[in-house]
Amino acid sequence: MDEMTQLRELRADAPVPDRATLAPGRKRLTDAIEGRSRRTLRLRADWRIASLGAVVAITAAALFVTQIVDTSDPRQPGPATVAGDLDLSSPAAALGEAADFLERQEVPPEPRSDQWIYLREENPDQEKQWKEVPAEIREEMSMSYSPDSWIPYDDKAAENDETDTDYRTARESYRIAAGLPEDPEALLAELRKVFPTGNGPDGPREDKDAHSFRALTVLLESYPLPPDALARIYRAMATVKGIGVTDHLIRDASGRQVIAVTRAYDANNRTEILIDPVDYGYAGRRDVVTRSHELTGPEGTEPIRYKRGDILMDIARTRAAVVDAKGQKP
Template structure:
C-alpha cells in the first residue's frame, strides 16, 4: 500500500470541511506559494485541512511545468489598437483606468445574507507537497483546487484579526475601500494599516513600497469594490515607488489579453503583477514572473528537495478571475 493511500485512510471518516469557512485559507496558500513565505501561513488552508492533524505537512516545490510568454508581444488587443492608451507609463494607464471607473455607477452594497461567487483559473501544474507520515516518513502528494468558490459576504466566522493575516471579509474590504481618502499618500498608509506587514523574524516586515504594492494588490483583487473607491485606489497605486507597466499586453491564466502593472519583489528574483482587463480596467488576475535566472534549493527537516532552476520570463504562478458576482445562495451561479 502506498503512502498517500495510507494517509487518506488515516482520516477517511473525517467530515468534509465547509468551503465557506476554509476559503480564507485557500487564498492564503495561493499568496504564500507565490511570495515564498513560510508554511506558517498555510496552517488553515482548505486543501490540507482534510489530511488531518496526525500528519505534519510541508508545502515544497511549486511548479512541475513553467509557462513562458510568447517571444513576440501580442499587440492585437484593444488597448494597443485604439491608439489612445500608451503602455509605457503606469501613471498613464492607472489614471486612465481611474477615469473610466469614475464614470461607472455603483451597484448597491450586497446584503449580509448574500454570497460572493468567483470562478478562478490557475495556469500551472497541480502544486506538489511533501507529506510526512510518523510511521513511514515523507511521501509526495499533489494539491488541487476547485475553480468555483462561494463565500458569504459577511464571512465573520472565518475572518482573522491577526496582524500578519491578509484575509478580510468582502464586507470589510468594501466598506474600508469606501472610506479611503483621495490623497494618494494617506490612502496608501490606510491600506498598509488594513493589510499589515509582518513583525517577526519568521515573517519580517516589508519595506514601505513593497508593502504598499502587495496591500494594494489585495485591495484591487477584492470583490465587490465600488467604482469610485477603485478609482482612488488606481490613482494611488500609480504613485508607489518601483511600479511599472509592461509595454505590451500579456496573457492571463485564461488566455485573455491583459495589462500588467508590475513591481519587482525586494530581495527576490521575480516580480509581482496585477493584471487588468484592457476593455474596462477591471481586475483580471495576478502573476509572479521570474526576472532573472536563478537556482533554488529547499528542505523540510532532514529531507532535501532537488535544486530547481528558473529562467527569466518563466511564470511561476498565474491566476485569472473569469467570473465574479453577488448571488443569493451558496451553489448559485450567475
C-alpha cells in the first residue's frame, strides 16, 4: 500500500480541523523534518503541509481539544515574587511592574557563536496527539516526541533562508531585541518591519495592532533576550490596542501559576502570552476559545464544536538555558 492510500484510509471519518488546531501539530513535525527548531508564532491562514508525517499528526491533533482546568484561586496568594506583590489590575500595571524589575537586572554577556540554546517546553496535548499516530508511521519517519530541543545560537544557514519571514535565529533575535528603541511606538514600528504582515499567498494582511502583537510574540519566544530589551518589549506590548491581563494567576500546562497577557485574534478565540511571575521571563502560550461555536467541514462530515474555555494550544516553557553543546542540559 502506498503512503497516500494509507493516509486517506487513516481516520477517514475525522473532521477537518481549523487553523488554530492545526498549528501545534504542524509546528512540531515540520521543525523536526527540517532539522531545526523554528520557534515561530503565526496567526495566519496559510498553514501549508510539509510532509506525510505532518498531515497524519495534524489529523490526530484535530481530535483533541482540552477543557481549561484553572485551579488557581485568586483569593489565595500566588508565588512570592522578587518584585513584591503582583499588580494585575491592568496590562500597563502588570507589564510595567515586570519592566521595572527587568531594568534593574544586570545584562549578561551575549552567548558565543559556538553555543546552543536548550529549551524544554511541556505540551501534554501534543504528546497525546503524537501517540495517536500509528506506530508504523512513526517508525517509518524515525521520529519521536520530546519536550527538549537544542538550537544553535549562530545558525548562518537559517539566517540566509528567506522562505519564512517570521523566523529569526537566536542570535538575530538577541541583536534585534538589543537594538530596539525606548519609545513604544517606535519599537512597535520597528518590529512590524522585522516581521512583515501577510500579503497575498502569505496570508491576509493584518491590521496594525494585530501585526504589532504577533511581532512581539514572535520575538518573545526567542531565548535569550537581554533583560533591558525585554523591559522595553513589555512596555510596548502594554500599549497595543486590545491587550488585556487576567486578574489572577492561571495554571499553565505544567501546573505552574503564571501571568496571562491576552488578546483576541478573532471573534471566538484569544491568545494568552504567559509570563513567569518570579523572574518575568516568557513562560509559554495558550490559545483559548472565548465563545462557543462550530466549524462546518466538507459535506458529509460532522461540524467541529468548540465550547467556551476549550484550549486549542497549551505550551509551557519550563526550562531555558545557554549550553555549550547539543544534548547538554543545565
